[in-house]
Each structure stands twice: as C-alpha cells, then as structure tokens.
Amino acid sequence: MTTYQSSLLDLLSSRDYIHQATDREGLDALAAREVVTGYVGFDATAPSLHVGSLVQIMLLRRLQQAGHRPIVVMGGGTTKVGDPSGKDESRQLLDAAGIEANIASIRKVFERFLRFDGSETGAIMVNNDEWLGSLNYLDLLREVGPHFTINRMLTFDSVKLRLEREQPLTFLEFNYMILQAYDFRELHARYGCRLQMGGSDQWGNICNGVELTRRMGGAEELFGVTTPLITTAEGKKMGKTAQGAVWLNADQLSAYDYWQFWRNTADADVIRFLKLFTDVPLEEIERLSNLSGQDINEAKIVLANATTAMLHGETAAKDAAETARRTFEEGASDANLPSLSTGGEIGIMAALTGLGFCASNGEAKRKIKEGAVKLDDTVVSDPQLLVTVAGDPVKLSLGKKKHGLLTA
Structure with missing residues (x-):
C-alpha cells in the first residue's frame, strides 16, 4: 500500500476514493505543505x-x-446546456427561475455535510452562471477555442456513446466540455482553486480543465482526481431502485425510507459503503468486516444509522431504527412509517404504487398474487380490493421489509 505524506491523500486512499489522478505525487506534496482548494460540480x-x-x-x-x-460548484450555467456524459439523449432544458429554485433546495x-464559514477551510458554494452567463460568444471562441480540437473532443466517451448509438448530440451539449473546463480556469483565478474532483x-472533462487553465496562464501545479464508478454488487x-431515485432531500424521501435503503444493502457492499459514505472509524469497519452470516446485519444497521444521522440528524436516525425494530420484531405500526393519504378509500394496487413499494400496477398485481402483500398483517389476495380507511x-406491507401507513 502506498504511503502518503499528506493527510488528504492518506484519507482518500484508505477509504477507496481514488480511481484516477493527474499527478498523485504532486498533489500529495502540495497538500502536505499548504491548504488546497478543490471543487466538485453538480x-x-x-x-x-x-x-x-x-x-x-x-x-x-x-x-x-x-x-x-x-x-461546491452549482451548475446554474452548465445546466442551461446539459451534460451529455452517460446520457443517451438530450435533457429537457430548464428556465432560469427553475434552476435557481433547484439550487436553493439542494444547498x-x-x-x-460541510462546514460553511469564513475560515480558511470553510466551504463555499458558487454558481457557475456568475461567469458563464456573462460570456461573450466571440470572445469565448477567440480566447478558449484555439485550445480545443474537434479530433480530441470526438474521442471522449460522452461523445462516442451518442455517436456509436446513433443518438443525436446537439451542438449545445457538445459545448458542455468547453464550459466545464472554463469553470476550472475561473475558479483558479477567483479562489486559487488547484484541484477538480469528480466521478x-x-x-x-477534468483533464480538459487542468490543461486549459495551465495554457491560459494558471499555476503549473493543477490537479484532477476521480472516484471509481459506484455500482452495487x-x-x-x-x-437507482425499482421505485426510482433515492433522493437526499427529506421532502422527497423520508428519513425512514432513506434508513431502509441503506439497511437493505447487499452483504458484498456493506464494508465498501461504510468506508465511502460514513465517518465510522476504519478500525471499527475492520471489525465489522469479520462478521458473517446473520451477524453481517449488525454492519448494515451501523451503515444505516450512520448515513441517516449524517443527512437527517441523530434523532431521525434513531427514530428510523426504532420504527424498523418495532415493525419487524413486534409487528407494530408506527407514526414514523411512510404514509399515504387516501381520502377515505383507495385501490390496493394504487396504494402499493403510491407508497413507492411497486413501480407499476402490473408489479403490484404480481406481488399480490404471490401472497407478498398484507393489510394489518392479513394477506391480500384480491388485486381489485378497495381499502377503506x-x-x-x-x-x-410488502414482504418483510416494506411497510407503510394508509391514512384517511
């Protein structure tokens, strides 16, 4: 295992964050001698x-x-263009008001997760529309255009994917990589930023930013780091789940459902996820890695508690854990379970899809026929059942792990 002189590289390496780096030794030396400003765009x-x-x-x-x-760089400007990376088709473009509302919600x-203050290491959030929105197109072409070749841009995976699948790639999206590279140049000039990170x-795109910033008079020591693509076992x-995205905002996904997402982690993923997504000490993770059989559930509960506490707070994590315990061990209902207002009555399939337990009526009907659906712990056999509340x-309940409340 590589030994690093900086606590930054040591921390990132020990928790398995590093996939690629433009100059690992150079970044290690810089981080060992001074405070490094780094960014990620969202x-x-x-x-x-x-x-x-x-x-x-x-x-x-x-x-x-x-x-x-x-x-934290919020892509108020680049969102107006759309990142083609990993996409088979163009995104629907948002207006300025919609983008601003999204940024306020995301903050x-x-x-x-971060400490925002005026200290030397205090996090800051910026919107790249501050500089991209005022760019003059001709000036951008003259200033930045000579540093990009179409030959190289066509080799990028985000472009090749579309072309190979004969999916349209608009000129608007083709410009995204230029704008992202320009972000690094501006962040370096405004904040002394030396590091860009991402997936x-x-x-x-990161290599583009490093190279463009250097060519346009930036510091020689600029760095890029990427994380591995995070997939499940x-x-x-x-x-991504059958019910859709696992949102981070509480108004789009309850703390209980968030806790359950992590509690349902596959055995093969739990130790890796503890390293990446929690502050649980590595020594404790090492102990948990030695568990096997049913005992691995202890590690899953540690993961669920730690991730939920970080996002929603300690109280919400404890409430979620207690709700799960009472529901699974005692068969009790609890106010912390996800709920769905029915207006007095609802079809059983609509209830299953409304709570997010099933992605479609077809799936709901199949689960009912399998005997996996219960109302107040009584098995439901009729897909056309009308539930009165x-x-x-x-x-x-759907199976042993999904429970919700139907309210009037």
Whole structure:
C-alpha cells in the first residue's frame, strides 16, 4: 500500500476514493505543505440530488476533514446546456427561475455535510452562471477555442456513446466540455482553486480543465482526481431502485425510507459503503468486516444509522431504527412509517404504487398474487380490493421489509 505524506491523500486512499489522478505525487506534496482548494460540480436539474451524487459530496467532506477548502460548484450555467456524459439523449432544458429554485433546495443538503464559514477551510458554494452567463460568444471562441480540437473532443466517451448509438448530440451539449473546463480556469483565478474532483465519467472533462487553465496562464501545479464508478454488487448504478431515485432531500424521501435503503444493502457492499459514505472509524469497519452470516446485519444497521444521522440528524436516525425494530420484531405500526393519504378509500394496487413499494400496477398485481402483500398483517389476495380507511391508519406491507401507513 502506498504511503502518503499528506493527510488528504492518506484519507482518500484508505477509504477507496481514488480511481484516477493527474499527478498523485504532486498533489500529495502540495497538500502536505499548504491548504488546497478543490471543487466538485453538480447539476441543478432537479430540486434534490440523489444517492448517486453522494460519493462526490463525501469527497468534498473528506477534503475539509483533511484541513483543506471545498468549493461546491452549482451548475446554474452548465445546466442551461446539459451534460451529455452517460446520457443517451438530450435533457429537457430548464428556465432560469427553475434552476435557481433547484439550487436553493439542494444547498440544504450540503449544509449537513460541510462546514460553511469564513475560515480558511470553510466551504463555499458558487454558481457557475456568475461567469458563464456573462460570456461573450466571440470572445469565448477567440480566447478558449484555439485550445480545443474537434479530433480530441470526438474521442471522449460522452461523445462516442451518442455517436456509436446513433443518438443525436446537439451542438449545445457538445459545448458542455468547453464550459466545464472554463469553470476550472475561473475558479483558479477567483479562489486559487488547484484541484477538480469528480466521478470517473468526468475524467476527460477534468483533464480538459487542468490543461486549459495551465495554457491560459494558471499555476503549473493543477490537479484532477476521480472516484471509481459506484455500482452495487449486482452491477446496478448506485442510487437507482425499482421505485426510482433515492433522493437526499427529506421532502422527497423520508428519513425512514432513506434508513431502509441503506439497511437493505447487499452483504458484498456493506464494508465498501461504510468506508465511502460514513465517518465510522476504519478500525471499527475492520471489525465489522469479520462478521458473517446473520451477524453481517449488525454492519448494515451501523451503515444505516450512520448515513441517516449524517443527512437527517441523530434523532431521525434513531427514530428510523426504532420504527424498523418495532415493525419487524413486534409487528407494530408506527407514526414514523411512510404514509399515504387516501381520502377515505383507495385501490390496493394504487396504494402499493403510491407508497413507492411497486413501480407499476402490473408489479403490484404480481406481488399480490404471490401472497407478498398484507393489510394489518392479513394477506391480500384480491388485486381489485378497495381499502377503506375511516379511523386509525391501516398498515400496508410488502414482504418483510416494506411497510407503510394508509391514512384517511
């Protein structure tokens, strides 16, 4: 195992964050002698980020924990264009008001993970529309255009994917990589930023930013780091479930459902996820890694408690854990379970899809026929059942792990 002189590289390496780096030794030396300012960019295409963005949020958290300054770059400008990376088709473009509302909503999540203050290592959040929105097109072409070749841009995975699948790639999206590279140049000029971080799908864009900033008079020592693509043991993209995205904002996903997402982690993923997504000490993670059989559930509960406490607070994590315990061990209903207002009555299939337990009526019907659905612990056999809720909430269960309340 490589020995590093800086606490930053030591921390990132020990918790398995590093996939690629432009100059690992140079970054290690810089981080050992001074405070490094680094950034990660995030889309503002929705009111909330989801778990798929969490490894990048944790990367900024690790940067600050190691004594350096994180910059959260919200893509108010680049969201107007759309990142083609990993996409088969163009995104719907948002107006300025929608983008601003999304950024305000997303900021609340970052305040749970980072310390925002005026200190040398205090996190800052910026909107790249501050500089991209005022760019003159002709000036951009003259200033930046000579540093990019179409030959090289066509080699990027984000471009090749579309072309190979004969999917349209608009000229608007083709410019995204130029704008992202320009971000690094501006952040270096405004904040002395020396490091850009991101997922492995951003490697080409990050290298572009490093190179462009150097060519346009930036410091010689500029760096890029990417994390590995985070997939589950089944090979699925992190944060995607049959019920949709696992959102980080509480108004889009309850603390209980968030806790359950982590509690249901596959055995093969739990130790890796403890390293990446929690502050649980490595010594404790090592102990948990030696558990086997049913005992591995202890590690899953540690993971669920730690991740939920970090995002929603200790009280919410404890409430979620207690709700799960009472529901699974005692069969009790609890006010902390996800709920669905029925207006007095609802079809059983609509209830299952409304709570997010099933992705479609077809799936709901199949689960009912399998005997996996219960109302107040009584098996439901009729897919056309109309559930009446007059007084107390009715508990709806799918299998042993999904429980919710139907309210009037």
